[in-house]
Amino acid sequence: MFWKMDNQKNTDIQSEGHTALTVEALRHVLANMEDAEFMECETNHDQTITLIYIRTLIDSERLNESIIGPLNRCTDKTIPDCLETSRVSEIAGMSEGVKHLIEGSVLLCDTLQNKWWAVHLENPLGRAIEPSETETVIYGAKDSFTEQLEDNIALIRRRLPTTALKTEKFTVGYLSKTPVVLMYMEGLTNPEFISIAKEKITSIDFDQFLDSSQIAVFMEDHPHTVFPQFLQTDRPDACAYSLGIGKVVLLVGNSPFALVAPSTFFHLFHSPEDYFLRWVTASFFRCIRFFSYFLSVSLIPLYVALTTFHYQMIPLQILFVLTESRSKLPFTPFWEALLTLITLEIIKEASLRMPTKTGQTLGVIGGIVIGEATVAAGFASKVLIVLVGISAIASFLVPTYQMTKSTSIIQFGLLVLSSFLGVLGIVLGMIGMLAHLNGLTSLRQPYFAPVAPFYGKDWNDLFISSPLTWMKTRPGYLRPLQKWRYSRRR
Amino acid sequence: MKDFKRAVLAVLSSIALTTGCSPFVDNNMIEEIAPVIFWYVADAGEGKLKISTVVPPLVREQKRLLTMQVDLLKQGGKDFNLIYYRELKVGQLRMVLINEEIAKKGLIRMVNTLLSDPAISPRLFLAIVQGNFDDYISAQLQKQPNLDYFLYRMFKHYEKTNQGEMTIVNLHDFLKRYYSPMPYPNLPVFKVSSNYFSYVGTAFFGRDKLKAIVQNMDDQIYQLINNDKYLKHLAIPALSTTLGQVRSSVQMKMNQDASSISVQVDLTGRIEEYQGDKNLLEGEQLADLRKEIESYLEKQTAELLKKMQRWKVDPLQMGSLSLGPLKKPLREKEWLNTWEHVKFDVDYRLHLQPSATALPVGR
Incomplete structure (x- = not known):
């Protein structure tokens, strides 16, 4: 019963398309909207034009310059000829009229001829193009996406000035009417990816989307895993590179983060800077990132396994320190590690939610004061505090923030396994994780490529970042229509 | 079929990666156990062995010497637990010091016992001791609480990259020589008294029995032409x-x-x-x-x-x-x-x- 009522409400919201477009009908639709304006304007030869718009969505200065002023001076020309803007379109139905209104257009009604026009005057409200805060680089372009979809498209188009770069627009969310732009390189990107992406976007049915990550949830093949199957980035250069090698990019209105697919597990560890630095340096740091990820998920479980079961594996010198450190603690290694990690997660979450300066203070208090006090109070060992610190810092080396978040979940899983089975538990957990990763797909393409399935040539941009001169072909696992990256055969 | 292949692959990888691991694990919480670093084994007469060690081995508490008279080596390890509040573990056993008299009777049974324990590493230093090591330990514990650890560091130091001062042999080396076509292993010899611990030379074995000890110039020549x-x-x-x-x-x-x-x-x-x-x-x-x-x-x-x-x-x-x-x-x-x-x-x-x-x- 409740389901039926809800369903009825949804159809009511969308039923305005069947009504004829009249001023009275619009007054009814826009009732109780304080920012909806109905204005009458007279032309030179006493013709009255009705202007209808939503004040908060349009640029009022341009309204005066492009519509009201020219209409007042208008002589015997038709309305579109009078207006000093090219973005005029004639509209017919109610639904079309409402759609234009909420997109930031002014509706003009010529009551004599009973004709309607929409003039797009959207208020370019939003922040300017700023450096990326989530994916900072020392070298390379500093610009990043904003909430303005048009700006975001332009940032990519400037990097790929070719007509092969196609943009197809969709709208998702029957309340939010969120625009989604699918970008791909025609003649290069595998058409299968494009059709799968289109199929997934058109099948989305939900009320509102406030960020691209919410759209990713509907498009992912495996929504219940901790591993993101769409790479989220706010860097136009990363998007342009992905398009150039044969991936598809989704730009979402009001979201500064684009979605890139098909994505693989390994590409979550790649930073845009890898392609700007010297290849040896870049490769070294890429390897460090992989190692850090391994460290961040396994260091604390390893501590628990070694101190609970496998004291033989600890070098004697370290065993001295560990035994001394743990000799007077009230908790077992598992509970000690669990409580410390939960405390760390609380501190991390709190410092993220706080304003920047408060967050920094919180980090210092959490990291130093609480850490020191915990050891002094005898709740945790010094060694564990050091390891937790290393593990936390190591988790931040992964360039993809979603992946950074996921390390905590995996770490807790391995921690529980290690407390029961020791190192065997960690190994079993790792095997389970590998099997899980091997089963994942992104846009129905294998998530663990190019390792499994194996694409040997793609390994030159996997764990190491080879010089660009060696990367002569596009990644094989993307099956691009153009294999070679250079334009002339040598 | 695809799922079946994946399952087979996962099972095979699991077997490959976990081979040798036992699903039954001992509770070895480090604060509840005492991983001993050394054993001193001497002859107690009437076919018995005297085993000594120092506890607690790794914590800064008052240290004391534990001594047991037993028939079997492993019995000693077990009986220590009955007189000490932490369980003594041998997973970090790094040195076994053997009295000269026992060495003359033959070491292979003892060495095989040590080797057959999966918890004991083959990188276990073996050495022959002349004199009563218990007296030395008892006298020195007050002055040097971490004596056992320092002794281990001494062995480790001279083993590493052949420092050219003394013979250092571990369990693996000993057995490698013992089971070679020419079964003449060697071990270092140390002399102890209550205030004195010094390197003497190298003991030569015929199979597992101590035959002779070379010292001074002979030992230097042996180091020079054979050992290091x-x-x-x-x-x-x-x-x-x-x-x-x-x-x-x-x-x-x-x-x-x-x-x-x-x-x-x-x-x-x-x-x-x-x-x-x-x-x-x-x-x-x-x-x-x-x-x-x-x-x-x-x-x-x-x-x-x-x-x-x-x-x-x-x-x-x-x-x-x-x-x-x-x-x-x-x-x-x-x-x-x-x-x-x-x-x-x-x-x-x-x-x-x-x-x-x-x-x-x-x-």
Whole structure:
């Protein structure tokens, strides 16, 4: 019963398309909207034009310059000829009229001829193009996406000035009417990816989307895993590179983060800077990132396994320190590690939610004061505090923030396994994780490529970042229509 | 089918990666156990063993010496737990010090017991002790609470990259030699009293029984021609000379009928100390000294080899020279019979390196 009522409400919201477009009908639709304006304007030869718009969505200065002023001076020309803007379109139905209104257009009604026009005057409200805060680089372009979809498209188009770069627009969310732009390189990107992406976007049915990550949830093949199957980035250069090698990019209105697919597990560890630095340096740091990820998920479980079961594996010198450190603690290694990690997660979450300066203070208090006090109070060992610190810092080396978040979940899983089975538990957990990763797909393409399935040539941009001169072909696992990256055969 | 393949792959990987792991794990929480570093084993008479260790091994608490008289080695490990509040574990056992008397009776049973325990690492240092080690430990515990750990560090230090001071042997080395065609292992020997712990020399074994101990110059020559092939200092008091940074290259050749062996040793080093009458700034006198050193070392080495013949041990593994691709390998007894009558032709060639300061050398 409740389901039926809800369903009825949804159809009511969308039923305005069947009504004829009249001023009275619009007054009814826009009732109780304080920012909806109905204005009458007279032309030179006493013709009255009705202007209808939503004040908060349009640029009022341009309204005066492009519509009201020219209409007042208008002589015997038709309305579109009078207006000093090219973005005029004639509209017919109610639904079309409402759609234009909420997109930031002014509706003009010529009551004599009973004709309607929409003039797009959207208020370019939003922040300017700023450096990326989530994916900072020392070298390379500093610009990043904003909430303005048009700006975001332009940032990519400037990097790929070719007509092969196609943009197809969709709208998702029957309340939010969120625009989604699918970008791909025609003649290069595998058409299968494009059709799968289109199929997934058109099948989305939900009320509102406030960020691209919410759209990713509907498009992912495996929504219940901790591993993101769409790479989220706010860097136009990363998007342009992905398009150039044969991936598809989704730009979402009001979201500064684009979605890139098909994505693989390994590409979550790649930073845009890898392609700007010297290849040896870049490769070294890429390897460090992989190692850090391994460290961040396994260091604390390893501590628990070694101190609970496998004291033989600890070098004697370290065993001295560990035994001394743990000799007077009230908790077992598992509970000690669990409580410390939960405390760390609380501190991390709190410092993220706080304003920047408060967050920094919180980090210092959490990291130093609480850490020191915990050891002094005898709740945790010094060694564990050091390891937790290393593990936390190591988790931040992964360039993809979603992946950074996921390390905590995996770490807790391995921690529980290690407390029961020791190192065997960690190994079993790792095997389970590998099997899980091997089963994942992104846009129905294998998530663990190019390792499994194996694409040997793609390994030159996997764990190491080879010089660009060696990367002569596009990644094989993307099956691009153009294999070679250079334009002339040598 | 695809899922089946994945499942098979996952099972195979699991088997490969977890081979050797046991799903039954001991609770070894480090604050509840006492991983002992060393055992001292002595003869308690009437076929019994006396085992000693120091507890707690890793925590800064008052340390004490635990001693048990037992029939079996493992029994000692078990009985320690009955008199101490932490469970004593042997997973970090790094040294087993064995009394000389036991070594003379044979070590192989003890060594096999140690080896068959999966918790004990084969990188376990073995050493022979002359005197009562318990007295030494009891006397020193007040002065040096971490004595056991420092002893381990000493072994580790001299083992690493052959420091050229003393013989260091671990369980793996011992057994490797024991099970080789020429089963003559060796172990370091230390002498202890209540205030005294010092390196004596190297013990030679015939199979698992202690046969003899070489000390002083004999031990230095053994280090030089067999063990480390390096000595930081080779002191020759008879010639008032100390050679430094001495490295050797040894060539041994056996004749066809195994009646004689030529040992050619090329030594490289420098004179670091000289308190004799010769003027080493003069080339001729320096050459004389070099010849004296060579002939002294030749004589000492020949004597050492003769002693080995008398003791019926071949720690230099010279018997392996008789092995060849088309030859029937000699049995141990056959070799010992031959070994007693082998004649040696020892030849030293000393290559003196220029000294950094006041001892210019000519050839």
